[in-house]
Amino acid sequence: MYTAWLVPLTLVLAAATAAAQVTVQEYPLPSGLRVHDVWADSAPDGPVWFSAQRSGQLGRLDPRTGKVDLIPLGPDSAPHGVILDADGSPWLTDGGQNAIVRVDPKTKAVAKWALPQTRGYVNLNTAVFDRSGIHWFTGQNGVYGRLDPRTGDLKVFDAPKGRGPYGIHATPEGVVYYASLAGSHIARIDAATNQATVVEPPTPGQGARRVWSDSKGVVWVSEWNSGQLSRYDPRTGEWRQWKAPGARPRVYAVYVDETDKVWVSEWTGQVMLRFDPTTEKFEAFKSSSGTADVRQIHGRKGEVWTPESAPDKLVVYRYR
Amino acid sequence: MAALTLALLVGLWWGSASAQEGERVFQRCYACHSFDPAERGLSGPTLRGIFGRRAGALDGFDYSQPLREAGRHGLVWSAETLDRFLEDPEALVEGVRMGGVRLRDATERRALIRWLQNAAK
Numbered sequence: 001m002y003t004a005w006l007v008p009l010t011l012v013l014a015a016a017t018a019a020a021q022v023t024v025q026e027y028p029l030p031s032g033l034r035v036h037d038v039w040a041d042s043a044p045d046g047p048v049w050f051s052a053q054r055s056g057q058l059g060r061l062d063p064r065t066g067k068v069d070l071i072p073l074g075p076d077s078a079p080h081g082v083i084l085d086a087d088g089s090p091w092l093t094d095g096g097q098n099a100i101v102r103v104d105p106k107t108k109a110v111a112k113w114a115l116p117q118t119r120g121y122v123n124l125n126t127a128v129f130d131r132s133g134i135h136w137f138t139g140q141n142g143v144y145g146r147l148d149p150r151t152g153d154l155k156v157f158d159a160p161k162g163r164g165p166y167g168i169h170a171t172p173e174g175v176v177y178y179a180s181l182a183g184s185h186i187a188r189i190d191a192a193t194n195q196a197t198v199v200e201p202p203t204p205g206q207g208a209r210r211v212w213s214d215s216k217g218v219v220w221v222s223e224w225n226s227g228q229l230s231r232y233d234p235r236t237g238e239w240r241q242w243k244a245p246g247a248r249p250r251v252y253a254v255y256v257d258e259t260d261k262v263w264v265s266e267w268t269g270q271v272m273l274r275f276d277p278t279t280e281k282f283e284a285f286k287s288s289s290g291t292a293d294v295r296q297i298h299g300r301k302g303e304v305w306t307p308e309s310a311p312d313k314l315v316v317y318r319y320r
Numbered sequence: 321m322a323a324l325t326l327a328l329l330v331g332l333w334w335g336s337a338s339a340q341e342g343e344r345v346f347q348r349c350y351a352c353h354s355f356d357p358a359e360r361g362l363s364g365p366t367l368r369g370i371f372g373r374r375a376g377a378l379d380g381f382d383y384s385q386p387l388r389e390a391g392r393h394g395l396v397w398s399a400e401t402l403d404r405f406l407e408d409p410e411a412l413v414e415g416v417r418m419g420g421v422r423l424r425d426a427t428e429r430r431a432l433i434r435w436l437q438n439a440a441k
Contacts, residue, residue, distance in 0.1 A: 034419050036420060054420040075424075076424065095421075120347055123347075182351070182361055182362055205360070225361060291415070309419075310415060
């Protein structure tokens, strides 16, 4: 295991369009990791875990000290997503190893569930746990699947429209949705039948990349091709869309915080945007990085964490 | 004569096996790349006609700045440059967006590139 202490940088930035202040703190990581996804433990000041795709490692940041631990996952590892289970253990969707990987947070022992060889390479992307503890995952080559951690039972299913399954999330009721980037749709998974049903957004070819549910089960979608943030209400079937500010925006990641404000990363302007569904306004925030390339967003009460893949940093936006 | 026939058969078998292996390895690229220039919704550019093409230069595709710069400084895709790129994209083009994706196995890279030389025509 590799350990590093790097000096965090704190900035206090005023939002470009709002009076509310947001504190931005940056944690540099060892260079060359190509941090991809991030997951913050829900405990205040708890560890923040991240996937290091290029180096094939799981990372753990202690935000109180800036200490970074790196845990190697295997010689062919290239992890994309990282999430925590109810016990605080990190799980990775490891495209390089074509396996679901769990790391024991205390012993750092690595356990793997390889995908069936008959499925070939699926390009594992992202995962989420539903309320019953089933681990649902996507594979960009055109699959989604489920792993029961209690039994090790792993099943892989063909996605209804082929390649593209990318971000995945569950509503508070436990309904799982995923976004299909190449397929430009979202899909709802019925956990009882394992069937995925396509839900077509109104904008053709929008490039739905990631999804996140708010506290009421409304599904928010980041659209890469159209540069929109969109909203799907499963109760009414209604869609709404808002174009991100700036010329030719590209919206990569989406996350909904505990106040039901929606955060997205926008790549043309290289900014973080916070969207208030009540006022329907975006506020823009930037770290000190010229190019951040934020590929995913996660958070906990009062904090939104971003992995900046270009400069290899973790950045936290603290708000009240 | 028998030796020549055997050599030809081995050659044919090897070519076929290598092509199959290349197609299998391409599954690592499939999520983001296709050979159909009309397929616009993917994260990566079409691979049709990639050999001999300047890096970051395909009209209509939104490349990252580092890849455009590399092309402007003379990076052209060939079997040799693709081999270096696939082994570690960041080592050839620092800051490229697919920097986290590496094909470390040289035999797999060779098979993929041989297969691409036909598939990408």
